[in-house]
Amino acid sequence: MLPDANGALVDDSFPDMLRIAYAINARIIRRRETDNKPVVLSSSVRKVRIMPYVEDAPPIMLDGEATAAPAIGGGVCGIGPKYVLKKEKDVKKSLFKPRLGRLLVSAHQPNPLRLQDPNKTGCPSTTMVPISLLFTKATPSSPAPPPKLTTITTKLRIHTTFSTAPFPHALQREVVGPVGNYSTTHTLSTHCISNTPWTGNEARLSVPVSPPKGVMLVPSFSTCLGARSYSLEVVIGVQNSSSIALKIPLQVSFPAPAEAGVEEFFTPRSVAPPSLVAEERRGQLPPHMRPRANLPPEGLPAYVFPPVGGEGGVVRIPSPVGISPGCG
Secondary structure, three states: OEEOOOOOEEEOOOOOOOOOOEEEEEEEEEEOOOOOOEEEEEEEEEEEOOOOOEOOOOOOOOOHHHHOOOOOOOEOOOOEOOOEOEEEEEEEOOOOOOEEEEEEEEEOOOOOEEOOOOOOOOOOOOEEEEEEEEEEEOOOOOOOOOOOEEEEEEEEEEEEEEEOOOOOOOOOOOOOOOEEEEEEEEEEEEEEOOOOOOEOOEEEEEEEEOOOOOEOOOOOEEOOOEEEEEEEEEEEEEOOOOOEEEEEEEOEEEOOOHHHOHHHHOOOEEEOOOOOOOHHHHHHOOHHHOOOOOOOOOOOOOOOOOOOOOOOOOEEEOOOOOOOOOOO
16 A cells, blocks of 8 residues: 555555555754764654656567467466457357357457556546457358347456566576466446447447556566566457457556656756755764765766765766666
């Protein structure tokens, strides 16, 4: 659980064994007159939320086994493929009636779900999932019309992977160290689609997807020790028949605001101590909190590291660009 912009706790869908927290720790310190030792007069800690800018990533590369569901079996240990973007089934009037035809349902990867700045008001984050339906008659002369659709339900599945050792390469068979997996599922919406028009033997749906309420999503990422990915489960109901479920990959991004500009986005940030204070006031702070006197000249672009046996100066940290370094 993490605080939102108003300080209320929200669900971030991370397990307890994988958590990164940020906080501001403020203390008021004075030196005791008797022995000149620092004394903490007051302290306070407030957790803060940090959301990195992550631009849209290219579509996920899927092989043939991940795009179509096998008729029987398939997958690993009977679980089935990770993504199913195409599925088909027989259509009948009832269980013991002859087959009227075959229904093929297919989907395309949607555009990334772009998160909005929580401090700004505006339209909620939304992306659209295009779905196509094709009905093929059992015989060309059959008068059977396309089946009647009933409902469509969308669910968001959140996957978190973590490890104490770097993840193995995709071609490496043995896993070095334990790898943990944590998943949660949130129902997004259920809509009636009984009035969906068919153009001949084809129909098209455009399903909106927005973040679930009360859940804080983070951009999709993949590092050596942890990863976060998302997928959509779309279940389409068919009258007098079982439903059809698709598993669609979804990427979540948090692009930098357009007004920031490219140059400002890549400008390094300066992390430096406060300006120098009067010499008589320096004794009120402990040594590790006192301003450093050996700061580099203004505008110095080079990195300045602490000399041996003494205090250093400014360390300039470049802004992240949304690409995590590998574990070479």
